[in-house]
Amino acid sequence: MHVRVDPLLCNEDEDEFCSLALAAGAEVTGQLTARVRSANPKYLVGVGKLEEIKALADGADADVILFDHPLTPAQERNLEKALQRRVVDRTGLILDIFALRARTFEGKLQVELAQLEHLSTRLVRGWTHLERQKGGIGLRGPGETQLETDRRLLGHRIRRLRARLAKLAKRRGLARQQRLKHEIPTVSLVGYTNTGKSTLFNCLTDAQVYVADQLFATLDPTLRRVELPVGGPCILADTVGFVRDLPHELVAAFQSTLEETADADLILHVVDCADPVHQERIEDVNVVLAQIGATERPVIQVYNKTDILDVPPRVDRAEDGMPTRVWISAATGQGVDILLDVITDALHRDIVSGTVRLGVSQARLRALVYERATVIDERVMKDGSWELDVEIDSRGYQDLRRQENLQINLAGDDSGSVAVH
Numbered sequence: 001m002h003v004r005v006d007p008l009l010c011n012e013d014e015d016e017f018c019s020l021a022l023a024a025g026a027e028v029t030g031q032l033t034a035r036v037r038s039a040n041p042k043y044l045v046g047v048g049k050l051e052e053i054k055a056l057a058d059g060a061d062a063d064v065i066l067f068d069h070p071l072t073p074a075q076e077r078n079l080e081k082a083l084q085r086r087v088v089d090r091t092g093l094i095l096d097i098f099a100l101r102a103r104t105f106e107g108k109l110q111v112e113l114a115q116l117e118h119l120s121t122r123l124v125r126g127w128t129h130l131e132r133q134k135g136g137i138g139l140r141g142p143g144e145t146q147l148e149t150d151r152r153l154l155g156h157r158i159r160r161l162r163a164r165l166a167k168l169a170k171r172r173g174l175a176r177q178q179r180l181k182h183e184i185p186t187v188s189l190v191g192y193t194n195t196g197k198s199t200l201f202n203c204l205t206d207a208q209v210y211v212a213d214q215l216f217a218t219l220d221p222t223l224r225r226v227e228l229p230v231g232g233p234c235i236l237a238d239t240v241g242f243v244r245d246l247p248h249e250l251v252a253a254f255q256s257t258l259e260e261t262a263d264a265d266l267i268l269h270v271v272d273c274a275d276p277v278h279q280e281r282i283e284d285v286n287v288v289l290a291q292i293g294a295t296e297r298p299v300i301q302v303y304n305k306t307d308i309l310d311v312p313p314r315v316d317r318a319e320d321g322m323p324t325r326v327w328i329s330a331a332t333g334q335g336v337d338i339l340l341d342v343i344t345d346a347l348h349r350d351i352v353s354g355t356v357r358l359g360v361s362q363a364r365l366r367a368l369v370y371e372r373a374t375v376i377d378e379r380v381m382k383d384g385s386w387e388l389d390v391e392i393d394s395r396g397y398q399d400l401r402r403q404e405n406l407q408i409n410l411a412g413d414d415s416g417s418v419a420v421h
Contacts, residue, residue, distance in 0.1 A: 023100075032053060042078050065088070067090065068090050095114055095247065119154065187265065188261040189239060191285060195270045197241060228343060232373060234343065251291050272304060300342060307332050314326075326342050354390065365404055373391060
């Protein structure tokens with residue numbers, strides 16, 4: 001059974017907590033809601049409500065009681081003693097779900113680190129048969145309780161996990177540097193859990209990321225290359241879904257993978273437009289984005305699941321013409337082509353169009369042009385040289401101009417093509 005504790009009751013949040021319990025593999029045998037204006041430091045809830053919880057748990061023959069509220073170690077211990085059952089708070093429940101979903105080596109390390117850091121605050125028992133600190137003949141011993149031993153072992157394991165994750169974070173950082181070196185922009189998908197991010201990711205990249213109608217169906221981040229209509233490719237990153245009151249242990253443990261979002265050139269905030277409380281979900285995601293330092297990145301909201309509302313795909317723009325919201329259906333593919341155009345527009349607002357002339361000895365530069373620009377047409381001249389009609393964003397053009405002395409005759413310029421020497 002589970003207990004929801006909140007001064008402001010919300011049916012949608014209660015349904016979400018039930019979904020979290022189901023995602024963890026629990027069978028919900030009963031539900032109880034408690035309105036608490038001031039938390040009881042011993043039990044969180046009052047004594048009367050505690051008796052009500054125990055009576056409901058006894059009647060439902062529940063093994064575990066889940067609280068949709070963070071519990072202090074003392075509260076969790078006191079509740080377990082009073083209810084004679086295992087008690088798990090919201091943080092512990094989400095950590096358990098993440099442990100079920102982790103598939104990659106890095107994901108498993110991150111979840112284990114978050115679990116151990118959460119567990120380290122809840123060590124309370126000791127090996128009484130080893131507590132030989134009174135002294136005297138026959139009573140002298142190791143002088144270390146189970147609590148002290150567990151803390152030492154946990155601390156050692158946490159340090160090892162942090163060191164291994166630091167190495168993986170360094171490797172991930174080198175990969176980001178390589179993408180920056182080759183001027184490949186990164187687009188990050190973020191959003192509340194179960195809004196259709198992975199479905200959209202599969203639709204854009206033809207990947208086979210696991211998709212299911214459940215909370216935290218996918219956990220491990222995935223990166224794929226996407227060819228844009230103009231301006232060359234980009235890297236699309238699918239990240240873990242956010243949730244209300246996401247445990248800070250998880251945010252800290254997943255810092256290295258969340259850096260893909262913090263360093264992204266563009267953030268696509270996927271929203272379930274069919275969710276009646278989607279505005280509240282948007283605020284929950286914004287809170288996590290602020291925690292990871294991604295508030296300065298350009299964001300475009302992607303209103304997904306328009307097929308449920310029977311709304312046609314469209315683009316909402318600000319007064320300056322910048323796209324702010326795109327309405328699509330990732331499940332049916334409607335509006336995905338519009339989204340690709342919007343991504344292109346956001347990443348490459350300043351597109352340089354024109355013609356470039358390359359000599360027969362410049363095959364390497366021709367390959368670079370094909371890699372970093374969109375070649376509309378190519379003509380082979382009589383002397384074997386190439387003439388290419390290209391489109392490239394201004395930043396990429398300036399880089400090629402500086403590094404390779406590339407000159408493009410801009411569209412509309414009648415002065416003739418400029419050859420590169």
